Amino acid sequence: MSAIGAQPAARLERRLGGPTALGQGLSRTWELVKLNAISDFQQRYAGSTLGYLWTLIKPITLFGILYVVITKVFGRFADIPDYGSMLLFNIMLFSFFSEAVGGAARSLGTGGLIRKAEIPILAMPMSAILATTFTLLTNMLVVGVWITVAGVEPQWGWLLFPLLLLALVVLTVGTSLLLSSWWVRHRDVAQAWPSISRLLFYATPILFPLEVVPKGVMTDLLSINPLAPIIATARVLVIDPNAPGWFDGRDPVAALLPFVIGIAICIGGAISFSRRAKTAAEEI
């Protein structure tokens, strides 16, 4: 038994104001995020024989199917340099976004935790995102091995890739905050996400390179999709520096629109979440 009252530490006096997104400070939030993410990650694969390998098997399977269907069945994109590497890379990046947002969207309900302890509410979606980030990092190792074997030339653009990853993480956090705060009152969000995510998958240059997108609806869809410039730029930086960039041949206003939407999602998410954080425990 520990010695109680051994160190009469100064007892802080405080007026309670209810829970907030960052309640009790950043360092406690970060500690909880880390612990819960690790626990979540371990739990996800506990008891399965292949364990963490599943984090690789799932995107690789999707890649394999799409690659065979597109290049062998439909015989498309044989002329696109390093198409296979691009497809694998894009799928890994998109899977992170889709899984992280899907997990974070319902995170405020996890274990009823926020109803049972004083938790910085932000820790809930953030630990779901961090748990998926572990998966992203292992997946990036696989991509690294793949593109080396596939003979992709090392490029200066690789040095900028972490910045791009950061942009992806920021967009992921913003979207997660928005959806998880909506989820408190509208559980439909969790039901809708798989469909929205599928729509986004096809409205982002993942399976097809940017240069083959026909003018019209598809271009318009890309212009309102904040993921599109991130994925397009990732290809330029990592796979093929000669591929067309996001701004190439695009009306400047239309090219900037997804950035504006992305920033709006992030700001809207932060505002919506910090508001909902105050009452989420009572409402779930």
Place this chain on the structure above:
Amino acid sequence: MRAGTAIEVRDLRKSFAVPSSDTPTLADRLRGPVRRGVPGALAVLDGISFDVEDGEFFGIVGRNGSGKSTLIRILANIYRADSGTVDVRGRVAPVVELGVGFNPELSARSNIVLGGVTLGLDKEVTESRVEDVLSFAGVERFAEMPLRNFSTGMRTRLAFAVSIESDPDILLLDEALAVGDGDFQERCIAELNRRRDAGKTIILVTHSIGKVRQECDRALLLVDGKIASIGDPDEVGLAYRSHVTNDSRPAHRKRGVTDGAEIESVELLGADAEGGLPRGERIEAEMVLHMLERREAVGGRMEIRDGEGSVVCSASELAGEIGEVEPGDRVRIRLSVENRLTPGEYELGFRALTAGPQGNPFTDSPVEWAFVSVSGHADRDSGAVEVESAAEFSVERSTGPAAAKAVAR
């Protein structure tokens, strides 16, 4: 905040929106927006104020829905108050449920850290206390075993050990002691008392009047979001018992009043000032009924409950010889029952019984309660009443020359 105060609550109010149903579905909306429930507000806490001192074991009692859990959650900063203030001094750890933050796939050791951090401790501090927690829970040998392989009892013990070893300045326990076997519960209570003696504050939300009377220094009774009684645990316990037994009765039957008579006084004879009853001597009480209407028969009932509120026995006596009584009459009833109670805490309840005229069935009054104790060494295993016993023994020997029947008395 005043020095020496752990919690200061002032004019605390909290209400919840109560829509007629949860989020209206699309089908509801199609049926017409007019039919959608208009959200009302249910006042769950209605302007309450109280202080809890450092080193106090403080009880909060009330029926389901009285606002206890909401109050605990506001004190734990899980819910936000609508208005009013709550000031706390020191670290608060709520135990709304045992094992918050636990992950069944991880080892006991990892779960102790997870649970501790969830309750508000630093990771390093929690890690330094892992061995203490394991030993308090008595599961040292299973430190590396995944929690899902633990028995329910082991898991409960581990969860409680985590909460108590997190050593907060203010520990909020919401019914958490209702779990676990008797032995472990006693160890928990002993540990809580040790913490209290070291100056920590314990707040216990409970349904058990017995726990309030035995453990708490002060207590508070919540009725419909208001403080109905606060202070001495015995008084609060009596108010709670009376609230539970009497408030479900029709409103016109006021406290102590039956249809035709009211209980004017009840005096427990032979009890000392603290309600101590000598062991083995008859329990005797004198009730005085004040008649409000003409009745053909009157009587009284004494009911004995144990410290947890379970009825041990009840005895009713009717006056056969006094005949009809008129309004204004006073009826004195001396009621006594054999005292077979084992040492411990008990509740005595008294009711007036009346019947007639025209052969109406008996009606009984609400109960007047008194807390009593029977002194002596309390042995939990012996039950609430002592009974006379006798036995005959016989043995059929299987070996030896004395294989004949032996009888012993």
